[in-house]
Amino acid sequence: MRRVQSLLDAESYRLLQLRLAADPEAGSLIPGTGGLRKIRWRGSGRGKSGGVRIIYYWARVHDTILLLMMxxxxxxxxxTRDQKKILRRIVEEEYK
Structure with missing residues (x-):
């Protein structure tokens, strides 16, 4: 949660949650990750160049969105290739 707070204010985080709840497929699929997605989001108080990247997984069967990295x-x-492998393994072990 500390990472979220350092990159997004409460309102930005709330809007992100609403966006993903309304459209879990909003982010781009990341090839070779077993369904992980990346969405670009505006960081709090950072201006145009202060964007945030959020890596998440939508577990359809459980209707759950798992925020993995920000x-x-x-x-x-x-x-990195290693990060992709590790995140894919986490998702496979927990949600498939």
Whole structure:
């Protein structure tokens, strides 16, 4: 939760939750991850260049959205191959 608070204010986080609840497929599928998605979101008080990337998984059967990672746009552009493997394994063990 600390990571969320450092990147999003309460209102931005609430709007993100509403967006994903209304459209769980809003984010782009990340190839080779077993269904993980990435959505770009505006960070709180960061201006245009202060975007946030959110990696999540929609477990349809459970009707649950699992927020897995969140990072500022200027921290990294994408997940590494190892990160993709680890996140995929987490999802497979818990939700498939």
């Amino acid at each position: 990072f500022a746009k200027n921290e990294r552009s994408d997940l």
